[in-house]
Amino acid sequence: MIEVVNLCKSFGDNHVLKNITTTIKKGEKVVVIGPSGSGKSTFLRCLNCMEDPTSGSIIFGGEDIADPKVDINVHRQKMGMVFQHFNLFANKTVIENIMMAPVVVVTKKLKKQKRDNLLIKLHLKKGEIVPVTGSVQEIKKQAHDKAMELLKRIGLEDKADAYPSSLSGGQKQRVAIVRSLAMDPDVILFDEPTSALDPEMVGEVLELMKDLANQGMTMVVVTHEMGFAREVGTRIMFMDDGMFVEEATPEEFFSHPKSERAVEFLSKVL
Amino acid sequence: MNGFMFKVEKFLDILVNKGGYKEVLTGLQNTMIIAVAGLLIGIVIGTLIATVRVMPKYSKVVRALDKFCSFYVGLFRGTPMVVQLLVFYYVMLPLIGVKMSSVLVAITVFGLNSGAYISEIMRGGILSVDPGQMEGGRSVGLSYGTTMLKIVIPQAVKNILPTMGNEFIALVKETSVVSFVGAKDLYLAFQSIGSGTYEYMVPYLAMAIIYIIIVCLITLLIKVMERRLRKSDRGR
Ligand SMILES: Nc1ncnc2c1ncn2[C@@H]1O[C@H](COP(=O)(O)OP(=O)(O)OP(=O)(O)O)[C@@H](O)[C@H]1O
Ligand SMILES: [Mg+2]
Numbered sequence: 364m365i366e367v368v369n370l371c372k373s374f375g376d377n378h379v380l381k382n383i384t385t386t387i388k389k390g391e392k393v394v395v396i397g398p399s400g401s402g403k404s405t406f407l408r409c410l411n412c413m414e415d416p417t418s419g420s421i422i423f424g425g426e427d428i429a430d431p432k433v434d435i436n437v438h439r440q441k442m443g444m445v446f447q448h449f450n451l452f453a454n455k456t457v458i459e460n461i462m463m464a465p466v467v468v469v470t471k472k473l474k475k476q477k478r479d480n481l482l483i484k485l486h487l488k489k490g491e492i493v494p495v496t497g498s499v500q501e502i503k504k505q506a507h508d509k510a511m512e513l514l515k516r517i518g519l520e521d522k523a524d525a526y527p528s529s530l531s532g533g534q535k536q537r538v539a540i541v542r543s544l545a546m547d548p549d550v551i552l553f554d555e556p557t558s559a560l561d562p563e564m565v566g567e568v569l570e571l572m573k574d575l576a577n578q579g580m581t582m583v584v585v586t587h588e589m590g591f592a593r594e595v596g597t598r599i600m601f602m603d604d605g606m607f608v609e610e611a612t613p614e615e616f617f618s619h620p621k622s623e624r625a626v627e628f629l630s631k632v633l
Numbered sequence: 634m635n636g637f638m639f640k641v642e643k644f645l646d647i648l649v650n651k652g653g654y655k656e657v658l659t660g661l662q663n664t665m666i667i668a669v670a671g672l673l674i675g676i677v678i679g680t681l682i683a684t685v686r687v688m689p690k691y692s693k694v695v696r697a698l699d700k701f702c703s704f705y706v707g708l709f710r711g712t713p714m715v716v717q718l719l720v721f722y723y724v725m726l727p728l729i730g731v732k733m734s735s736v737l738v739a740i741t742v743f744g745l746n747s748g749a750y751i752s753e754i755m756r757g758g759i760l761s762v763d764p765g766q767m768e769g770g771r772s773v774g775l776s777y778g779t780t781m782l783k784i785v786i787p788q789a790v791k792n793i794l795p796t797m798g799n800e801f802i803a804l805v806k807e808t809s810v811v812s813f814v815g816a817k818d819l820y821l822a823f824q825s826i827g828s829g830t831y832e833y834m835v836p837y838l839a840m841a842i843i844y845i846i847i848v849c850l851i852t853l854l855i856k857v858m859e860r861r862l863r864k865s866d867r868g869r
Contacts, residue, residue, distance in 0.1 A: 411772065413768060413771065413772065436771075436774045436775065436776050437774065438774075439771065439772060439773065439774040440773065440774030443772070443773070444772035446765060446768065446769070446772070448765050449765075449769075450763075450765040450766065450768055450769030450772070451769065452766065452769060452770070452784050453763075453766065453788055454784065454787045454788050454791070455784075463773070463775070463783070464773035464774055464775060467775060467779055467783075468774060539769075542773065543772070543773060545773075546773060546774060
């Protein structure tokens with residue numbers, strides 16, 4: 364699903380990621396753990412090129428998305444991301460937040476199709492005229508129905524027209540998760556999705572994530588929730604100083620950590 | 634006091650019976666057209682410049698554009714409006730051999746000038762929006778431009794609305810120099826009423842009152858808009 368080859372990332376003289384190579388397979392739930400400042404967020408943000416890798420490749424959807432010539436937006440639609448601080452659009456209602464990307468993306472496609480057809484008709488371009496189906500209204504209606512369905516799934520359909528600022532942290536994060544689901548992603552990246560939440564709201568978010576995991580979603584999760592890592596993770600990747608020092612199944616990692624750094628880390632967090 | 638009342642009567646006579654109100658209305662119209670059109674042009678130019686200036690500077694094109702924008706802003710903020718008007722009207726236009734009405738000249742110069750000021754206001758506004766908003770947009774596959782236009786700029790505008798109101802008020806007030814290039818604004822209307830009788834006290838007092846009323850109305854308008862835009866802040 365995602366193939367990371369010789370990934371390096373530096374901020375100036377600060378070499379944060381040091382030559383990382385790994386593969387994330389379909390259906391895997393990879394949990395990335397490690398001490399603060401070790402480069403977990405940077406690794407995750409390089410996967411969807413939110414940070415441009417300094418060198419190396421990220422192969423996703425058959426293309427090296429680290430290549431600046433690749434249209435990264437198309438790939439990001441299939442690679443959702445959930446942030447520590449939710450990053451919901453503050454000027455949009457809950458339902459608009461979820462509908463936004465589908466509407467914009469599909470409308471763009473529709474417009475491009477119409478433009479192409481026109482060019483072909485005028486003999487300015489070769490190709491066959493593809494009949495255009497659907498209108499912007501229909502696109503909106505479809506996106507709205509889908510968004511409503513997603514909201515029902517997390518029990519927040521009554522908040523559809525509320526603004527994010529009126530939601531609790533847990534509600535915000537659940538909306539953020541379904542916002543990324545609206546594009547039917549192949550994989551979702553989570554960067555400490557519960558770290559900014561009050562303790563009583565952590566459960567509801569982890570519950571939703573478990574739900575997704577059970578339905579076979581491919582997930583890469585940076586988290587400090589060791590319980591979640593143990594229960595949901597199919598592979599633990601322990602990062603220290605910009606490298607993955609240890610990779611193992613949760614049982615193995617938590618009961619028999621091999622590296623000294625992992626032992627030390629676990630003694631602090633468990 | 635009697636003397637003053639007499640002057641008021643004389644002024645009213647010119648204003649109402651001798652057609653002075655027509656001049657005032659034309660002046661008022663021109664003043665508002667110049668200020669509003671200048672503001673609108675300024676918003677477009679200012680938003681474009683601000684967008685360039687906050688863009689990540691990876692490509693040479695962006696860096697060159699950024700240099701040009703910063704030169705532009707420096708030029709228009711570094712010289713008085715009157716000088717810009719005069720140079721545009723008496724230097725630029727003859728040099729390129731174009732004729733333009735004085736109102737159009739005023740609109741152009743006010744647009745270019747306020748574009749420079751608004752770009753700085755807008756830049757501050759964009760930088761005041763949480764960078765997470767841009768990341769949220771990019772993470773679902775929206776382009777930089779779409780996210781900027783639909784997510785970041787609307788929030789920036791909300792943050793800078795009071796400052797933009799002040800900019801508009803400043804523009805309205807500054808229109809009083811457009812008579813330098815012959816545009817018939819409020820000032821010129823009252824000046825011409827006064828010059829008919831060599832009696833300026835009441836006309837200029839009336840002019841001051843009109844300016845105050847305009848500014849109060851704008852202030853009110855901004856307040857209403859702010860209240861509307863604050864809708865999305867409920868419960869924060
Ligand atoms: N945008 C940036 N510019 C400069 N340096 C950065 C940037 N982002 C991260 N770094 C540096 O990269 C290093 C790794 O940061 P990163 O956020 O990836 O760590 P982390 O493992 O996610 O830590 P935490 O558990 O605290 O979130 C840190 O030294 C940090 O200062
Ligand atoms: Mg982090």
